[in-house]
Amino acid sequence: MTTSNPYRLLGGPGSPYSLKMRALLRYRRLPHHWIVPNSYLGTGGELQQAGKKIIPVLQYPQGSYWADSTPLAYDLERRHPTERSILPSDPAQAFLSLLIEDMADEVMCLMMFERRWGSETDLQFCARRQLSGWLSPMPKDAFETHVSNFIGRQTRIRGKLAGASQQALLHALFPEIIGALEYMLETSLFLFGSRPSLADFGLYGQLSQCAIDPSMSQQFKLLAPRAFQWVQTMDDASGIDGHWSPDWQQMPWLPSLLRIVGEVHLPLLMAQVHALQDGQREFSTQVRGHTWQAKVDPYKLKCLAWLRHAWAALPAASQAQLTPILQDTSCWQALQADGLDLSAAGEMRPN
Template identity: 45%
Template sequence: MADYKLYGGLGSPYSMKMRAVLRYRRLPHQWISANDPQVMAPLFAQVKAPVIPVLEFPDGTVMNDSTPLVLELERRHPGVRSIVPDDAGQAFLAALLEDFADEWGTKAMFHYRWDRERDQRQMSQWLAFDRLKGRGREAIQAAADLFRARQVGRMALVGCTPQNAPLIEATAQRVYALLDRMAAEDLYLFGSRPSLADFAWFGQLSQLAVDPTPHDLMRETAPLLMRWLVNIDDASGIEGEWRDPTLAPTAATAGLLKLAGEVYLPFLQANAQAIHDGRETFETELMGHAYSQGVFRYQAKCLAELRAAYARLSVEARRRVDPILDAAGALAALA
């Protein structure tokens, strides 16, 4: 089998997610730092948005956006250490939790990275080093200063404002606690093998585990989660089974679904309603906290796709997942 080529960065949660997926699935690949504009320009010309990671398939096809990449790998390598649970109901729950990680979990990553001065300073230097290593400290620091200013300036755009900070930090702490318990008791969210939901949360948390402030919090409150992240980064040696779908979900899975029902799905609904009404911003209340930001059309698409995936479930699959979603407060938003 010819090698895949994954162009990404250590500071990109989606790059880390996809590298871990390729490693777990034992798909031969090259990990290439996306730091050369001359290399990246022709790749970005072949995708809709110029963002990493970019995956070049052995046949020369180029794609980015981690969820479509995961699904394309499933299509090309069916049954080969799949990360989508065999049971349709569990597969839907995993897709919901993956989406939750990708679209809300990233707010915690962005907030912690660019809110406090200590995090801004270290991470801007590290990310500049990744792109300019070997080119001298002055060049690295100059690039760090420019990148820091740009990212801090984007915080309000993605909802990472002082008003929203208490909610974002509260949800991150809930995720820490839930996944630290999972690491001790259940291995993964849907059995003794990792799913697309595990890899999505790994991607976001891989950043929180190294940025100074969330790193300190993780070491203090979720030390087993911190070690779990190191292990899933290369799970190529893991052999496992999917959880019996007739059993109740694990505490971590049920807890994440409940958090999605309290925060993520209401957030998606408020965003979609604002777009429908022609508004540029929206305000809502989540977990007792006021939350506001500008609308994102991509996240309206996420809600539509989740609802479509739910609608495609068979009667039998719905019979099993509806009580789980209802208990989490998530069913009404999907149905």
């Protein structure tokens, strides 16, 4: 990989995972090109040829295409192990970083999607700004046809992700998360010190969109101006050189984020994995006093398997260090082996 033979990141302007990967490549100073293919998923061109059915897709310098941002982040660590790692050197911190990143990818995405496509003001703006990034310039009438098709598509997806009973819960998460970051910024630039971790990139990906979408952007600027700027800082952190803080127990913003993991993310993973094993396509469970009913997402099996595997692989001393905070934030139980067969998930690898 050189500047003349760089990674190629195929992504989209409204895609949180695409921006997460771009920020990560920038921070790690891995030469890359950012490419927004001139079409949307599955509508011809290089993305369809890559065959992943999701974005982002990363083309390695050797030519192969790979998807799934979390395994990609770990694969990039294996490929470029020495410089500017985003995995904290302390195994306990590295585990917390994975846990928070997984919550960002799986729960904050629902929060962002619900707000983006859940109000007329938001969806009218968001569809137009995203499509204008995806498509070539074109006359207004032709553009508006794309806009109404896209709004129809995204609204149908929203209907499958979350029902009416989840809306209040998802809305309440946003101030909770940006409040935790605002608090962090009183003493620390990133979650685990003065350099960003995998978790920071996970949060950044989703928040990059919250900072743009009309109603969340307004709330963001009012409630958490420093966290709003943090999003801009994360977008290109290639000039930041920092260090990991030795004592993660002096990071009082972590419990707020871990409570979301323990009270929302892990219960959703557990409910979906149980439903999958019972051959159900839908699940229903109680989350923070709200009934959560939705279609099962088979990817959740991988999330739970990879988190449990990472927990089990920790040195005993790190597990002992983490146990109190994980118990206090309701994370501990779901991480323990309990006879669930998660072997179908396989190892964490890009696909």
